[in-house]
Amino acid sequence: MKVFKFLGGAWLFIVLFGGIRFASDPIKIGYIVTLTGEGATWGQHERDGALLAVKDINAKGGVLGRPLELVCYDIKGKPEEAVIAVRRLMYEDKVAAVGGSNYSGIQIAVAPIADKAQVPIVSSTASNLAVTVDPDTGKVRPYMFRISYTDPYQGMVIADYLIKKCGAKKLAILGDIGDAYSEGLTEYVKKRADELGVENRFWAYRGGDVDFRAQLTAAKEWGADAVALTMLYKEMALVIKQAAELDWKPYFMGGNGYSPNMFEIAGEAMEGTYWVYPVSADDPLLDPFKNDYKKEYGRDATEVMNAVFGYDIVLMVANAIASAGSVEGSAVRDAIENTKDLQVTHFKWTVDKDTHNPMNKPASIFQAKGNKLVFLEKWEPMAN
Structure with missing residues (x-):
């Protein structure tokens, strides 16, 4: 089932895929992407990858016996839009974690919100060091993570x-x-x-x-x-x-x-x-994903990396929720930080606790x- 709403100047996509009847309320995962304006091609693919992950996970029974629900806002590539969206996701939508975005400046802008709300954010291609480590203190931002190299x-x-x-x-x-x-x-x-x-x-x-x-x-x-x-x-x-x-x-x-x-x-x-x-679209490891993407959307993924990152971020968050046995942001954060050798689509994801960057990311x-x-x-x- 797909529900599309227009809310407060940003597209909100709430997606709950059927196939299995769940007795419990869904677990909400937030996502911020650029769907309109410059950079929209990246955001659209990242959203689609995340939606595909939600569908696949729900088809296998969800997480903790509950379905996943993706709540996705269009931030238009602007920090001010991202700040509004992240606050809404954390305080109104009550998400367990947030995926995205792919802009370093945006991630730096929303970091204080994540720390205050104690809800983790996992960015995609945001590669500036300051996304996960505060340059003023030299300390890791406790609720900020990334899948990209730096x-x-x-x-x-x-x-x-x-x-x-x-x-x-x-x-x-x-x-x-x-x-x-x-x-x-x-x-x-x-x-x-x-x-x-x-x-x-x-x-x-x-x-x-x-x-x-x-x-x-x-x-x-x-x-x-x-x-x-x-x-x-x-x-x-x-x-x-x-x-x-x-x-x-x-x-x-x-x-x-x-x-x-x-x-x-x-x-x-x-x-x-x-x-x-970070990712080669010609990598044989990605063939199953690319085939599934085309089957789901009726077209090839042209921004393969963004689509894969969206998919893998949802896998990471789902794994963390399952490991924590909880949807509380602090528990999910701890589980993300302690992730080791998680096999996602394109590599085995181990989180560096000192930087919250992925370790041994290939180029x-x-x-x-x-x-x-x-x-x-x-x-x-x-x-x-």
Whole structure:
């Protein structure tokens, strides 16, 4: 059964799948995603993955003899919308935990709410260190977790690969100075380049900019032979396209801000660009999930990582509720923190208690070829 309501300016999806008759009230799990506006393609896939997990779990009897119910709000990619949604989920909907979002700035904004309400949040692709560790105190945020790897690791991989594999001698870094994700990734790209003794410079822009020719011209004249892109997909695609229009083709590499929609924006200029991603859509481990997704929704998942993350976050929360034997937020939090070797769709999830990050998260390197990303290799930055 699917029920869709419009509530207070945000879409609320309450989903309870039938097939088994439950005598008890449902266990509510909250989810915050961007369903409208920029980044909606990620949010829609993440929501759909989460809904599929709810269906699968309920078909097997639910959790603690109760069905799961997903309560999902559209936060439109805005911190202020997320704050409203999380408060509603925790204080009105009485959820046991919250999944999402995929933006670092949003997760940092909602962290105080989670701590006060004592309800855990598990983010998807939010990779800034401050999402789970308070930069002012250096202490872990007790109710904040994530499934993605962090910006330090992602930034290290980008710089490491461009320098060690591609042979970059001068590295340009282009990023959004007003975005937490971009700022964090930029910091660690630069740090790794400095460690490897490679000259690097940063060119900034602000969110909403669509013309990057000035920055690209300056980087080209400086002599950069590689560019690290530390922003989201729309801006990355425009940068790549405009560089081609300037007849400049350095090595480009970006992180998990990538989207297949970039091919529509940048066209042939995408060819040969490099990308680091937590999940490979070509991984045979994901074949059953992709088949189930297509069967459920009648279409292929184009944002496979987001769909998988949505699914796996619900699996994690359900496992924690079962382990805790309770839906109380503090008990669920403790169970999440103590998770070890939980087999989810794409890896075995162990939570680092000191950081609330997943341990031993693999990184995959891809290259754009023929309007798609082709997996090249796994890459782990080693000592200098």
